Amino acid sequence: xxxxxxxxxxxxxxxxxxxxxxxxxxxxxxxxxxxxxxxxxxxxxxxxxxxxxxxxxxxxxxxxxxxxxxxxxxxxxxxxxxxxxxxxxxxxxxxxxxxxxxxxxxxxxxxxxxxxxxxxxxxxxxxxxxxxxxxxxxxxxxxxxxxxxxxxxxxxxxxxxxxxxxxxxxxxxxxxxxxxxxxxxxxxxxxxxxxxxxxxxxxxxxxxxxxxxxxxxxxxxxxxxxxxxxxxxxxxx
Amino acid sequence: xxxxxxxxxxxxxxxxxxxxxxxxxxxxxxxxxxxxxxxxxxxxxxxxxxxxxxxxxxxxxxxxxxxxxxxxxxxxxxxxxxxxxxxxxxxxxxxxxxxxxxxxxxxxxxxxxxxxxxxxxxxxxxxxxxxxxxxxxxxxxxxxxxxxxxxxxxxxxxxxxxxxxxxxxxxxxxxxxxxxxxxxxxxxxxxxxxxxxxxxxxxxxxxxxxxxxxxxxxxxxxxxxxxxxxxxxxxxx
Numbered sequence: 001x002x003x004x005x006x007x008x009x010x011x012x013x014x015x016x017x018x019x020x021x022x023x024x025x026x027x028x029x030x031x032x033x034x035x036x037x038x039x040x041x042x043x044x045x046x047x048x049x050x051x052x053x054x055x056x057x058x059x060x061x062x063x064x065x066x067x068x069x070x071x072x073x074x075x076x077x078x079x080x081x082x083x084x085x086x087x088x089x090x091x092x093x094x095x096x097x098x099x100x101x102x103x104x105x106x107x108x109x110x111x112x113x114x115x116x117x118x119x120x121x122x123x124x125x126x127x128x129x130x131x132x133x134x135x136x137x138x139x140x141x142x143x144x145x146x147x148x149x150x151x152x153x154x155x156x157x158x159x160x161x162x163x164x165x166x167x168x169x170x171x172x173x174x175x176x177x178x179x180x181x182x183x184x185x186x187x188x189x190x191x192x193x194x195x196x197x198x199x200x201x202x203x204x205x206x207x208x209x210x211x212x213x214x215x216x217x218x219x220x221x222x223x224x225x226x227x228x229x230x231x232x233x234x235x236x237x
Numbered sequence: 238x239x240x241x242x243x244x245x246x247x248x249x250x251x252x253x254x255x256x257x258x259x260x261x262x263x264x265x266x267x268x269x270x271x272x273x274x275x276x277x278x279x280x281x282x283x284x285x286x287x288x289x290x291x292x293x294x295x296x297x298x299x300x301x302x303x304x305x306x307x308x309x310x311x312x313x314x315x316x317x318x319x320x321x322x323x324x325x326x327x328x329x330x331x332x333x334x335x336x337x338x339x340x341x342x343x344x345x346x347x348x349x350x351x352x353x354x355x356x357x358x359x360x361x362x363x364x365x366x367x368x369x370x371x372x373x374x375x376x377x378x379x380x381x382x383x384x385x386x387x388x389x390x391x392x393x394x395x396x397x398x399x400x401x402x403x404x405x406x407x408x409x410x411x412x413x414x415x416x417x418x419x420x421x422x423x424x425x426x427x428x429x430x431x432x433x434x435x436x437x438x439x440x441x442x443x444x445x446x447x448x449x450x451x452x453x454x455x456x457x458x459x460x461x462x463x464x465x466x467x468x469x470x471x472x473x474x
Contacts, residue, residue, distance in 0.1 A: 074456065074458050097461075100460055139460065218471075221338065221379065222239045222376060223337055227338070231338070234455075234467070234469075
């Protein structure tokens with residue numbers, strides 16, 4: 001936690017907030033080794049950031065006092081991510097990575113090589129997804145949660161919805177073997193589409209190109225999805 | 238395994254290799270669902286790559302036949318990585334990530350914020366390190382193992398050895414808050430220095446700058462080491 005993310009319900013008044021949940025209390029104790037009087041970085045969810053002083057700390061509650069949470073959080077990344085649903089453990093880590101990198105829109109999509117069982121994973125429960133997003137925000141000192149949507153049917157999603165989104169953004173399809181290398185730095189709002197382990201099948205690639213995506217690659221090395229997503233976002237950003 | 242990495246001892250003759258270890262046999266069975274006659278990508282350690290046909294497959298052995306393993310492996314990344322020793326689980330994943338990305342020289346170094354206990358971890362055993370490197374090579378279809386060295390003393394390593402290496406390479410110190418952004422693409426052989434979770438202490442930053450490193454940053458977001466290393470290598474590559 002490089003930032004303590006405060007929900008509206010955490011605020012006692014305009015200058016005080018109280019944390020009660022065991023996860024954050026334990027982290028303050030075990031990792032930050034906080035003591036009364038310590039100053040930490042706080043952020044209001046969807047709002048500003050500032051420094052707060054710890055005025056009370058027990059096993060049950062931590063109270064912070066602050067002047068104002070009025071600094072802007074870091075700029076979002078102008079890249080929306082569409083990702084073939086990864087297997088559950090990789091999903092959890094990938095949500096944290098891409099949230100920390102500043103992505104604000106994440107769509108998890110079905111493709112042929114996504115195992116159907118992944119859609120039944122408890123990691124897809126909204127509470128679990130929310131936890132991983134919060135960990136990503138706390139890491140990167142951000143306050144603005146990404147939106148996450150699930151698209152369990154490939155064709156209607158790509159042909160009916162993604163096609164429309166591409167009227168106003170460029171779509172980049174990361175796929176090994178396509179001719180164009182991944183651009184360095186983007187100048188327009190971008191949708192990045194990343195396939196599953198094992199890749200998209202030909203039909204999916206054709207469908208994505210047909211609706212207006214442009215194929216890009218990261219070189220001849222085949223990377224795990226988790227590695228590739230970070231490498232692509234960093235190269236594009 | 239996007240490539241089956243063959244040791245010299247796996248070769249039966251110039252056109253046949255036999256795999257006997259349970260890890261690879263199981264992976265061929267469970268993930269590749271191989272059958273006799275299937276064609277897979279093979280690579281000779283430190284050598285070339287080619288396609289081989291499975292001619293025998295049992296619980297004990299898999300035999301491949303091939304014409305030649307004569308294609309070049311992917312180009313190495315001209316970046317040497319010096320990394321504060323991460324905690325064991327993150328070390329394992331990071332070794333795989335950076336090997337897949339093509340780094341050929343990895344130095345794991347002590348710094349103030351590296352917990353001393355990490356140096357006792359079984360993950361630092363040469364066999365364990367080797368396993369993670371092999372996983373990274375198999376992922377990226379590479380055959381050339383990175384070298385990994387351990388530097389448990391910060392000051393003598395930086396002042397006596399790193400200082401000398403920097404005569405012929407540029408050194409980039411990734412450190413939040415330094416003025417220069419991480420360059421996009423490098424033109425010279427480069428040494429990238431990355432700190433531990435929690436960062437370098439001021440003395441360490443000063444020492445690294447004194448011996449000739451240049452500070453660079455990835456923006457105001459604070460990333461986990463695992464994420465930052467991939468993002469830095471991808472931005473620089």
